[in-house]
Amino acid sequence: MGKRKADDQLERCESNRCIRYDIQLLKEVEQFNPFAFKNQEPIWENIVEALRDSPIPMNVTSRSCRERVTELLQYYRKGEMLSIPICGIAEEHRTALQVLLTDISKLEETRPSHTLKSLCTSKDHEEAEDVRDRALDEIDADSDIVISYTSDDEFEFGPNRGRSGRRSTPKNDLVKFLENKNAMDLELRREELRIREEELRVKNKEIEINQLKVEAEIEERKKMMDLLVKLVSSAGPAQ
Structure with a gap:
C-alpha cells in the first residue's frame, strides 16, 4: 500500500x-x-x-x-x-x-492574415489597374476616331467660320460631341479610381485595427498567464 x-x-x-x-x-x-x-x-x-x-x-x-x-x-x-x-x-x-x-x-x-491582406491589396490594386488600363485604351480608341474625323475637316476663313475655325457641319458637331464625351468619361474613370483607392485605404485600416485587437487580447492573456505562472512557482510542486 x-x-x-x-x-x-x-x-x-x-x-x-x-x-x-x-x-x-x-x-x-x-x-x-x-x-x-x-x-x-x-x-x-x-x-x-x-x-x-x-x-x-x-x-x-x-x-x-x-x-x-x-x-x-x-x-x-x-x-x-x-x-x-x-x-x-x-x-x-x-x-x-x-x-x-x-x-x-x-x-x-491569424498566420494567413498577412498573406490575405497582401492578396486583397494586390487583387484590388490589379482591379484598379485594369480599370485604368481599359479607360486609357478606350480613350486612345476614341482619340483615333476624333483624329480620323478631324483629318478630313475643312476650314473656312469667312464670316461663317466657327469659334474653332471649323465649319459648322454634322461631322464637326460629332467631333465636338466625342471630345466632350472623352473628357467626361476620363473624369468619371478618374473619380472611380479615387473611390477604389479610398476603399483600399479603408480595408487596410480595418485590417490594422483587427490586428491591434488581436495583439491587445494576446497581451492581456499573456499577463494573466504570467500571473498564473508566478502563483504556480510560489506554490511549488503539488504534493
Whole structure:
C-alpha cells in the first residue's frame, strides 16, 4: 500500500514536471511566434536555444518542439484538454496551459492574415489597374476616331467660320460631341479610381485595427498567464 502511494506521488511529480516543460515551451513559442514567418525553421532554432538556457533547461530539437506544440494544439482544438496524457497535474498548471494554448492557437490561425491582406491589396490594386488600363485604351480608341474625323475637316476663313475655325457641319458637331464625351468619361474613370483607392485605404485600416485587437487580447492573456505562472512557482510542486 505504501509503495502504491509513493508511486502515485512520483507520477504526480513527473506530470507536473512535464507540464512545466510544456508551459515553458509554449511561452517561448508565443514570444517568438514562428507562425508569422514563411521560413519558420530559424525561429524554431531560436526557441530551442531559449529552452536550453531557460530556468528548467530542456534538451530538445526544433522538430520535437514543433511536434509537441502541434500535439497540444490538436488536443486543445478538439476540446480534449482533459485527455492530455499528463494526469495528476496541478490545476494551476492546467489553467496556465489552457491560456497559452488559446493564445498560440490564435497566433496560428491569424498566420494567413498577412498573406490575405497582401492578396486583397494586390487583387484590388490589379482591379484598379485594369480599370485604368481599359479607360486609357478606350480613350486612345476614341482619340483615333476624333483624329480620323478631324483629318478630313475643312476650314473656312469667312464670316461663317466657327469659334474653332471649323465649319459648322454634322461631322464637326460629332467631333465636338466625342471630345466632350472623352473628357467626361476620363473624369468619371478618374473619380472611380479615387473611390477604389479610398476603399483600399479603408480595408487596410480595418485590417490594422483587427490586428491591434488581436495583439491587445494576446497581451492581456499573456499577463494573466504570467500571473498564473508566478502563483504556480510560489506554490511549488503539488504534493
